[in-house]
Amino acid sequence: MKELVEYMVKSLVENPDQVEVREIDGTRSVIFEVRVAQEDMGRVIGKGGRVANAMRTLLRVAAIRQGKRAILEIV
Amino acid sequence: MEERRSVEASGNSIEEATEKALAELGASREEVEIQILSQGGRRFLGLGTQEARVRGTLRPPEPQEEVALVAKEVLERLLAGMDIEARVSLRPPDLPEGPNPIVLDITGQNLGILIGRRGETLRALQFITRLIVNRRLHQWAEIVVDVEGYKKRRERSLTQLARRMADRAILLGQAVSLEPMPPHERRIIHLALRDHEKVTTESVGEGDLRKVVIFPRGHTAP
Numbered sequence: 001m002k003e004l005v006e007y008m009v010k011s012l013v014e015n016p017d018q019v020e021v022r023e024i025d026g027t028r029s030v031i032f033e034v035r036v037a038q039e040d041m042g043r044v045i046g047k048g049g050r051v052a053n054a055m056r057t058l059l060r061v062a063a064i065r066q067g068k069r070a071i072l073e074i075v
Numbered sequence: 076m077e078e079r080r081s082v083e084a085s086g087n088s089i090e091e092a093t094e095k096a097l098a099e100l101g102a103s104r105e106e107v108e109i110q111i112l113s114q115g116g117r118r119f120l121g122l123g124t125q126e127a128r129v130r131g132t133l134r135p136p137e138p139q140e141e142v143a144l145v146a147k148e149v150l151e152r153l154l155a156g157m158d159i160e161a162r163v164s165l166r167p168p169d170l171p172e173g174p175n176p177i178v179l180d181i182t183g184q185n186l187g188i189l190i191g192r193r194g195e196t197l198r199a200l201q202f203i204t205r206l207i208v209n210r211r212l213h214q215w216a217e218i219v220v221d222v223e224g225y226k227k228r229r230e231r232s233l234t235q236l237a238r239r240m241a242d243r244a245i246l247l248g249q250a251v252s253l254e255p256m257p258p259h260e261r262r263i264i265h266l267a268l269r270d271h272e273k274v275t276t277e278s279v280g281e282g283d284l285r286k287v288v289i290f291p292r293g294h295t296a297p
Contacts, residue, residue, distance in 0.1 A: 001156075003156050004153070004156030004157060007152055007153070007156055008153070008156075008203060008207070011149070011207040011210065011211065012206060012207060012210060050202075051202075051203075051206065053199075054198075054199035054202045054203050055199075055203065057191070057195060057196055057199035058153065058156075058157055058196070058199055058200060058203060060196075061157045061158075061159070061188055061189065061191075061196060062156060062157040062158055064188065065157070065158040065159075066158070
């Protein structure tokens with residue numbers, strides 16, 4: 001799951017070296033905290049949150065495969 | 076493509092040198108750019124002959140091909156990240172000439188999870204694939220992602236639904252509204268009934284709640 005998040009985010013930003021993904025594991029859910037360069041915020045969130053929501057949808061599939069719930073936060 | 080292979084070859088004639096260059100590159104004449112380095116023939120003062128020499132360079136793939144290759148690779152990465160085992164193939168274009176979108180078909184077992192409720196997951200997959208590809212190639216290409224022919228099936232059932240609901244609107248003599256749908260699905264409904272003699276269609280509502288309403292002709296939108 002973390003790999004998927006990193007791949008998507010790094011592919012969408014202008015500064016992939018400034019991408020940080022932190023994984024916080026719980027028993028039933030897992031949280032991914034994504035940090036990107038200030039100027040890349042818009043690229044990972046998108047108009048009306050469209051990009052972030054599409055990434056969440058794909059992440060949900062990966063999570064279901066592992067019997068978990070995944071939360072993606074852009075901080 | 077980052078790699079651009081190039082070789083030099085020589086022979087008794089330009090043709091022969093070209094043949095050798097193509098053989099070495101393992102490519103056909105169309106795929107290679109041939110640059111003549113030396114015509115060959117008799118040397119100055121007639122002292123022996125000089126060999127013909129050419130440089131053959133593989134042409135970069137056609138832009139469309141390049142986009143398709145990148146798109147396939149991106150989609151495969153996404154699927155692997157989602158822990159989905161499936162095959163991605165490039166659908167041959169519908170029209171031999173003219174602009175065709177790049178269509179990637181995903182096939183495999185139990186791929187319902189990739190479609191999601193009302194195709195939501197498939198839409199997200201197509202959106203992210205398109206975004207990554209276009210971001211990487213600095214262009215805007217139309218890329219369509221389909222799973223097990225879902226889109227064709229959905230289009231057919233939406234067209235049937237449109238006709239059924241049109242009949243109902245005529246029978247009842249009143250407007251019939253369909254359930255909320257994303258833009259491209261509403262478009263299929265509008266197109267299906269565009270030339271209908273007895274009904275007109277219109278989209279009403281905002282955002283995720285936007286839906287098509289079918290009006291018997293003579294009635295007007297509220």
